[in-house]
Amino acid sequence: MAIKNLPTDLISTLPLPNIKSMGALFTIHSDVRYEIVRKIYEGGMGIVYEAEQHGTRNFIKRVAIKVIRQNYATQKQFIDNFIGEAKLVADLIHTNIVQTYHLGEAKGVFFIAMEFIRGELFDRVALNVADAHRPPRCRTGRT
DSSP: OOOOSOOHHHHTTSOOOOOTTOOOSOOOOOOOEEEEEEEEEEOSSEEEEEEEEEOGGGOEEEEEEEEEOGGGTTOHHHHHHHHHHHHHHTTOOBTTBOOEEEEEEETTEEEEEEEOOOSOOHHHHHHHHHHHTSOGGGOOOOO
C-alpha cells in the first residue's frame, strides 16, 4: 500500500518503525561525583553504601551505591555477573525493585548507583516478625 499526496504535517505524525541502529542525536559527557555517607549493608560479595550524587548548581540526590569487594574486583566472571545484574534490572520498573541509575567504574572497581529507600533492613524486619510470633518466654528481645 503506497501513501500518496498526504500533507507534510500529517506525515510527520506517522509512527516510525523502531530502529535500534539509529545513531544518537548528540552526546553529553559529564562527570558524576558520589560522596559516600555511610555503610548500609555488607554482604559476602559486595558492600552497599548510602551516598550523595552531586551535580551542577548544588544539585544533590541521595542514592545507594553497591560496590564489588576488593577480593572479587579482579575476577572476570564475577565482574561480568555484576555488570549483567545492572543491565538486567536497568529497565525494570516495579515497586519491589529499586531503580538502577548508573553503572560505573572508578580505579578498576565497578559500582552500581541505585535508588535509595529509607527504612529498616530486611534482616531486622524478618527477625522482628519471627520474634513476634514466638511465645513470650521464647522471644529474643530484639528491637
